[in-house]
Amino acid sequence: MALLINQDCTECDACVPVCPNQAITSGTPYVIDALKCTECVGAEDEQQCKLVCPSNCIFENPDFPETQEELLEKYKQLHG
Numbered sequence: 001m002a003l004l005i006n007q008d009c010t011e012c013d014a015c016v017p018v019c020p021n022q023a024i025t026s027g028t029p030y031v032i033d034a035l036k037c038t039e040c041v042g043a044e045d046e047q048q049c050k051l052v053c054p055s056n057c058i059f060e061n062p063d064f065p066e067t068q069e070e071l072l073e074k075y076k077q078l079h080g
């Protein structure tokens, strides 16, 4: 399940550098590329963007249901 950012985003930029997949780009609100977000599976134990976001505006994207195995495979594809 990729994550998404809602309208409560304050555009603080904190999440961009911590994403291991470079999945986040600036905008109003900031945007997570669902094809790149692995929920940090493959790189980190916790979702780094959620960890650093001061606005609590990052949630699961219901349009992208994925298993842990699929997320890991996605990570490998991105970093192959």
Ligand code: SF4
Binding pocket: 003, 018, 019, 020, 021, 022, 023, 024, 032, 036, 037, 038, 039, 040, 041, 047, 048, 049, 050
């Ligand atoms: S959960 Fe991880 S991979 Fe997904 S956007 Fe956040 S930091 Fe990037």
Ligand code: SF4
Binding pocket: 005, 008, 009, 010, 011, 012, 013, 014, 015, 016, 030, 049, 052, 053, 054, 055, 056, 057, 058
């Ligand atoms: S850390 Fe949160 S508030 Fe800051 S840009 Fe990212 S999603 Fe928006």
